[in-house]
Amino acid sequence: MSARQLTVRFHGALNDFVAPERRDRVFTHELQGSPSVKDLIESLGPPHPEVDGVFVDGQPVGLGHRAEAGTHVDVHPASIPVPLPEQPRFVLDVGLGRLSGFLRMLGFDTLWRNDSADALLARLSREESRVLLTRDLGLLKRSEVVQGYYPRATDPAHQLVEVVRRYGLTSRMRPFSRCLACNASLSTATPDEVQGRIPEGVAQRHRQFQQCPGCQRVFWPGTHHERMQNLVDTLRRLEASP
Template sequence: MDRRRCEFRFYGELDDFLAPAQRKRSFEHAFDGTPSVKDRIESLGVPHTEVDLILVDGSPVGFDHRLAGGERVAVYPAFQSLELPGIAPLRPPLQQPRFVLDVHLGHLARYLRLLGFDTRYRNDSDDDELLALSRTEDRILLTRDVGLLRRAALVHGGFLHETDSRRQLREVLDRFRLQGRIAPLTRCARCNGLIGPATPALARGRVPGGVLREQKRFSRCHDCGQLYWPGGHLARLRARLAEIGVWF
């Protein structure tokens, strides 16, 4: 019995997940039965979390749309500067951007926290724990593990194409349009707790004597008690982030 066929075309960075012969071109795809378009997209290597728009014969459809054969399917990644009024999103929107990161992204977690973004991270979390946190706390799961992003229960996720932590930060800021939401030095880089003002008296005995003599402004994490103060480390951080176009 002849298999059914349709035509696929993927755009933008979605090409990174495809076989080389399928990139930057339309190609024929064969299948059996009447599978969902989500099933076929992921069978070709593209995680569903990376897809923001699907057009079948020019009309937007959801992940559950069934293919019967003969269709032309166009698949698009997240749009950074294009609004699509009247088109229902493929997944429910999040009110606040909050994140959970896999075990390999500790440096990125620190950067996100330093810029004020609610970021859950542990260096010993397994895949099931990450998935549960993403679902129960409405967090975007960031990872370079394609298999994790293909988990059917995952709703909000993001694949990181970059390997350098600062470039990953730039990638996250751009993809989720976070530049205007930056609130630097309001979260603890160590534990993700909120930071508030602290008095020099509170810092006495907990910081080097030279710091106490030179600094009058301190902050303290409400959760773990970590103390912070302006100094050379802040200037170095600002310089490193300015190199990727992030200023505060």
Template structure:
């Protein structure tokens, strides 16, 4: 019986979250079956390919379809930042667990679709492919689905850190105050008369500048929470200034 090929594989420190503790420093041996691609081997060790940048075998970069041979040394690098997504204009799709992140991305004018109910991994992956959206999720199984157009793991459970990470990784164009945080539709200027049906008496008397979503009709004005929202926008724009 022929022995299964053994390779030595080293993961970038940024990928330590995904790999067993014993593989977090330096190259460690891994047994392959002789028929699986390197991409499959990497995923079988816990790392979604959405988080993998270059795969380097004995000093040369190879595709995920590379078939590992016995004795090869493999370096698994993290995705380079900023990450460039080919094809369609950059836009996102978020799963049911990332509602706050979705609203904050929309606040910044980033095209962000969001599923407020759990429609299941197959449907999310299909929508990502159909609409060419980057799937953002903390579900590693979802990010391993082959039909995804593109995807990225959301590393933090803090909504503020999540936003910072997505902005750092993808550097989307920011156009604050242009999208509806409820449905992702584009906003337009509106008169008080046009949105009067959504205003209570105090708002009617206190505010004169309004916007309205072209899709769902929701009205917006600089209300009680505006300072908090303004702070989120200012932090995002400041981060962009420091990057350039």
């Protein structure tokens, strides 16, 4: 190695972000300046919220540790499932609108708007202890982001499976308890309470309703409800699968 080089190895799922020729192997890297371990790792691909452990010459270090030439750096991903509070909360970037609807459908407090700036998303993630979900690596690498994840899949249903597995959400799902449109908690309602806000045919076929105190939407167990229930059942079956 030259006087400015060190060696690095990324482990597990972090290799998703590394150049193919560097995956699952030790490689040499030329240092530029005196970067922190965080900056070194992110310059090579992985965002810091997906990193759980960093070891320099076998000793654990923090992300603020200064990288030094002549050392070896091992970078490990978070263990699965990643521990979260009993009632985890999420904030999603503008490109994950359908995923936000799925998470709300499962009962999770999920913030999403189609016009939120990156700076706001990062700040909400930190100040409100929300997991930031985004497919924008630049956003995920912002220093104020503490908890975050980059869904690998592009299909929203597959993204949901990833998130549920990563954070062990199955046992904490409370399906159909949150408004899909505005994220508020739903309350039960009688037919009389929702009269005039639902189609006449629905009023004749259904006696059980939920209403949103925020946007005043009314929900009932129709065909869409059945499709979502099938998704919930699928997630529960996947819980024990490898």
